[in-house]
Amino acid sequence: MKDPHQAADICTHLGDDYDRYLGAIVPPLFQNTLFTRKHENHGYSYTRINNPTIEILERKLAALEHAPEARVFASGIAAITATLSSLLKAGDHVLALKSAYYPVIGFLDTEMKKFGVEVTYLERFSRREVESSLRRNTKVFYLESPSSNIFRVLPLKEIASMAQECGAVTVLDNTWATPLYQKPLDLGIDYSIHSATKYLGGHSDVLGGVVIGSREGMDRLRNGPRASYGACMDPFAAWLLTRSLRTLEVRMERHSQSAQKVAHFLKSHPRVCRVYYPGLVSDEGNEMAEKQMTGFSGLLSFVPDGDHEAVYNMVKSLEVFEEGPSWGGFESVVNTPGLSQNLEQLEFQGIPKGLVRISIGLEDVNTIIGDLDRALRHMPK
Numbered sequence: 001m002k003d004p005h006q007a008a009d010i011c012t013h014l015g016d017d018y019d020r021y022l023g024a025i026v027p028p029l030f031q032n033t034l035f036t037r038k039h040e041n042h043g044y045s046y047t048r049i050n051n052p053t054i055e056i057l058e059r060k061l062a063a064l065e066h067a068p069e070a071r072v073f074a075s076g077i078a079a080i081t082a083t084l085s086s087l088l089k090a091g092d093h094v095l096a097l098k099s100a101y102y103p104v105i106g107f108l109d110t111e112m113k114k115f116g117v118e119v120t121y122l123e124r125f126s127r128r129e130v131e132s133s134l135r136r137n138t139k140v141f142y143l144e145s146p147s148s149n150i151f152r153v154l155p156l157k158e159i160a161s162m163a164q165e166c167g168a169v170t171v172l173d174n175t176w177a178t179p180l181y182q183k184p185l186d187l188g189i190d191y192s193i194h195s196a197t198k199y200l201g202g203h204s205d206v207l208g209g210v211v212i213g214s215r216e217g218m219d220r221l222r223n224g225p226r227a228s229y230g231a232c233m234d235p236f237a238a239w240l241l242t243r244s245l246r247t248l249e250v251r252m253e254r255h256s257q258s259a260q261k262v263a264h265f266l267k268s269h270p271r272v273c274r275v276y277y278p279g280l281v282s283d284e285g286n287e288m289a290e291k292q293m294t295g296f297s298g299l300l301s302f303v304p305d306g307d308h309e310a311v312y313n314m315v316k317s318l319e320v321f322e323e324g325p326s327w328g329g330f331e332s333v334v335n336t337p338g339l340s341q342n343l344e345q346l347e348f349q350g351i352p353k354g355l356v357r358i359s360i361g362l363e364d365v366n367t368i369i370g371d372l373d374r375a376l377r378h379m380p381k
């Protein structure tokens, strides 16, 4: 297929080059570190810098978000920390979202602080909040929308134009929405980042990260932090991710449809106090999400009507859901951020006590709902 533009066509066929690869229907895995100089090497030299298997994946990801270029990394957190390192220097100031993926806050508060970078954390990047926190040295707006755990939706177009007015760069963690449901560069965002470990991989068997943006920015990342920190992706991980992308759209349709049903089910359940899912019309982020996104993924949270022990036991009694911190895979997973002992984090990030986060997998949706219903009904009052 020549120059595919539709997401499903990009996922299935962009990067196909049958003439170059002996007619192989799947582009081969270049699991080599060195490309020798004594022979024609098409500009490849060393896999820490570039590799054909990695570049096929990068071209697909850039095309999916209508962007010039993408770079892939060893993990999502490697993509985020390399991007921040490439944009910041001593004396700079960052505005960052409080409810962002928590390890990023740890990175800003410890690693970046060591190098003299200052941070102000904001609740929702409203104009008032931004204007009262801006400084002459504000260089980066660090965003995540929908954000972790409580899925706060930020007005991305408005934030991007505020950043442009003051000459700051916008960086957005777009993992929740996937490149299918939100195209940050179309909204004026400069850098879009994903943990490929979640939906892009989708099978809980590969770690990876992605940064998507301008050619200049991506070249700076490739030759700068990615090369100097050695944060590059392994070719086998890139090959697995290219495999995973072929089913991204059909997987996301199922995750999304099932999550919508589960969210409705929980919303009307007598033992549930509150549901956090931007796909619900009643959610505070729904109106903005409808404007800037084209779909909703399968990760949501709810607060059961029970004390710490009741919620703990309810989660342990789930049979379909395995318990753990990751999400976006084929399997349903439950996690309990609201039972954390780190009360400082809960307060800071606005996570209510008792919050349970569920990643809706590809199992039969009635099996998933049945499991939740049984566990909730048996929860002591």
Ligand SMILES: *Cc1c(COP(=O)(O)O)cnc(C)c1O
Pocket (backbone or CB within 6 Å): 075, 076, 077, 078, 101, 148, 173, 175, 176, 194, 195, 196, 197, 198, 207, 208, 209
């Ligand atoms: C998991 C996650 C990350 C980190 O990705 P890794 O691949 O685990 O390094 C970053 N952002 C969000 C929103 C995540 O959920």
